[in-house]
Amino acid sequence: MSPPPPDGAAAVDAETLLADAPAGHKRELRLWLRMLACANLIEGEVRRRLRLSFGTTLPRFDLLAQLERAGPAGLTLGEVSRRMMVSNGNVTGIAARLVAEGLVARRANPADRRAGTLSLTPRGRREFARQSAAHEEWIAELLAGLTSADQAALHRLLGRAKGGARSAIGGEPA
Numbered sequence: 001m002s003p004p005p006p007d008g009a010a011a012v013d014a015e016t017l018l019a020d021a022p023a024g025h026k027r028e029l030r031l032w033l034r035m036l037a038c039a040n041l042i043e044g045e046v047r048r049r050l051r052l053s054f055g056t057t058l059p060r061f062d063l064l065a066q067l068e069r070a071g072p073a074g075l076t077l078g079e080v081s082r083r084m085m086v087s088n089g090n091v092t093g094i095a096a097r098l099v100a101e102g103l104v105a106r107r108a109n110p111a112d113r114r115a116g117t118l119s120l121t122p123r124g125r126r127e128f129a130r131q132s133a134a135h136e137e138w139i140a141e142l143l144a145g146l147t148s149a150d151q152a153a154l155h156r157l158l159g160r161a162k163g164g165a166r167s168a169i170g171g172e173p174a
Contacts, residue, residue, distance in 0.1 A: 046135065049134070049138055050131070054131050063084065064120065064124060064131070066080050068120060068125070070119070072119060074105075076115050076117055077116065080118060102124070104121060105118070107119070
């Protein structure tokens with residue numbers, strides 16, 4: 001393993017390290033590393049901007065987004081955790097803090113006291129609207145290097161890649 005870069009030096013991602021790899025390295029590996037590098041760069045910047053602009057985290061933003069999509073009916077903790085692809089424990093802690101801040105309401109389910117429903121409060125809807133507008137601008141800025149045609153082609157190709165991956169692991173195509 002190589003030593004860490006000196007202070008002030010740019011961090012090197014796995015894709016960059018593999019750029020000059022011998023021809024024996026598979027094209028698929030380089031592609032996967034490029035996709036990871038892009039996702040990590042964008043996600044890291046979104047996390048940074050959410051923290052600086054709103055004092056919040058990406059998981060909190062994601063939970064608010066799931067509740068916004070669900071509408072007034074809301075979602076159970078289990079539904080939120082499935083949609084966010086995280087454990088119930090992670091969602092429980094985040095939801096409790098959002099409830100305490102008045103952004104999310106929790107209603108008991110009379111049929112099953114263990115299955116409470118979460119929904120956005122009016123304040124939560126307003127706050128999420130502010131955050132999501134900024135988020136949309138940030139994503140547009142971060143992808144501004146691609147033309148509309150490039151974005152459409154990349155979206156189509158990534159959809160095919162997602163379908164192929166699902167098929168390979170025994171799931172349904174995208």
